[in-house]
Amino acid sequence: xxxxxxxxxxxxxxxxxxxxxxxxxxxxxxxxxxxxxxxxxxxxxxxxxxxxxxxxxxxxxxxxxxxxxxxxxxxxxxxxxxxxxxxxxxxxxxxxxxxxxxxxxxxxxxxxxxxxxxxxxxxxxxxxxxxxxxxxxxxxxxxxxxxxxxxxxxxxxxxxxxxxxxxxxxxxxxxxxxxxxxxxxxxxxxxxxxxxxxxxxxxxxxxxxxxxxxxxxxxxxxxxxxxxxxxxxxxxxxxxxxxxxxxxxxxxxxxxxxxxxx
Numbered sequence: 001x002x003x004x005x006x007x008x009x010x011x012x013x014x015x016x017x018x019x020x021x022x023x024x025x026x027x028x029x030x031x032x033x034x035x036x037x038x039x040x041x042x043x044x045x046x047x048x049x050x051x052x053x054x055x056x057x058x059x060x061x062x063x064x065x066x067x068x069x070x071x072x073x074x075x076x077x078x079x080x081x082x083x084x085x086x087x088x089x090x091x092x093x094x095x096x097x098x099x100x101x102x103x104x105x106x107x108x109x110x111x112x113x114x115x116x117x118x119x120x121x122x123x124x125x126x127x128x129x130x131x132x133x134x135x136x137x138x139x140x141x142x143x144x145x146x147x148x149x150x151x152x153x154x155x156x157x158x159x160x161x162x163x164x165x166x167x168x169x170x171x172x173x174x175x176x177x178x179x180x181x182x183x184x185x186x187x188x189x190x191x192x193x194x195x196x197x198x199x200x201x202x203x204x205x206x207x208x209x210x211x212x213x214x215x216x217x218x219x220x221x222x223x224x225x226x227x228x229x230x231x232x233x234x235x236x237x238x239x240x241x242x243x244x245x246x247x248x249x250x251x252x253x254x255x256x257x258x259x260x261x262x
Contacts, residue, residue, distance in 0.1 A: 021105035023086040025183075026125075026253055029149035030071070030087055030202050030233050040066065040203065041085035044075040054131055061109055061130050070209070071202045071231065074127060076109055083107055087202075087255075088127045092147030092229045093211075094259055097122075099136050103185070104129075112186050113144070113256070117226055118217050122177075123185040124254040132258045144256040146214075148188075150232035153250035155240050156191055172247050175213035175225065180251050190214070191249040195227070197242045206234040208242050 027037045049067030053060065059079055066073045070091030076083045084107060097115040104111040109130040114123040124146060126132070136142065158171035173193055180187040196211040210232060213225035230252060232242065242248060 016103075018104055018106040018108075021107070021110055023084070025151065026086055026149065029151055029231075029236060029253060030205060030207070032235055036203065037085075040073040041075045041082070044073040044085065045077070045082075052131060056108065056130070063130060068202065071200065071207060076130060078107070078109060083109060086110075086125075086127070087149060089147040089149070089229070089231065089255060091209075092145035092256060093227050094143050094145050095226065096141050097144045097146075097256075098141050099138055101138055102126075102133065102136055104133070112184075114185065120215055120217070120226070122188075122254065124256040125186050126257060127255050128257040135258065143259045145259050146254065146256040147229040147231065148252040148254045150230060150236050151187075151251040151253065153230075153232040153237050153240070153242070153248055155242075156247040156249040158191070158247050174247070175216050177214060177252075183251070183253075186254045187251065188254060189249070189251050191247065192230075194242050194244050194246045194248055197244060200231075202233070208232045208234070208237070210242055210248070212248070 031037060031040070044064045044066040047067065048064035050065040052063045062077045064075045064077070065088060070089055072088045072090060073085060074088035075085040095117050097117055099113060099115045101114045102111055103114070111126055111129040111133060112123055113126050113136070158174060175192045177188040177190040180189050192212040192214065194210055194212055198209040200207045200209050208231070210230040211227055212230055214228040215226050217224045217226060
């Protein structure tokens, strides 16, 4: 891609009306009350485990992240006023993403990245957008740590489909995702298989950290699994406890951040 292409893409992005953006449904993945959201945002401001400050034009942006790993809260202050706060995952799985475009939100400190891993298209909320937006060029390849929070997660009843030869094929080991039509660009429905599972906490909430393939890249007769770290709070699994080998399905919010060495 040449310089003229990059300038053209940037110009097109500026012409598009910016979305307001919000995190109400994103917080529903981890907590169940407004008071818990407020407590998480305030705690990040009052007891930050990490502070990052950047200058954006004439504005000063300060991001305060709570201390818990791998599930944090990121509270963003612009010119000494609280601008936004959202769940922030520090532990994902790193993949090379070819950036196709970036959608900046109206507050100009948050945005979503669209791109490809191989031939697979995806989009995700960039948890460090306020720091890294100027680094991205459309068509450039960058290393992002990708993870997801589940809105819903269940043990799948995969069933079968008819194969090319008419024989029934089991979907038990399927790994795939599709855009969630009732959600934003970074919301997806998925089905996959649990590879690893670990129990964590966010505040007083139990959360399952699941390693599973997001999709499979086919190479002739073989394939490579492209894995993701998926986090599902106990209240979104409706009593189901994920176990290694289980087929699972649900709806997720995909997020990511540029890794430091990129």
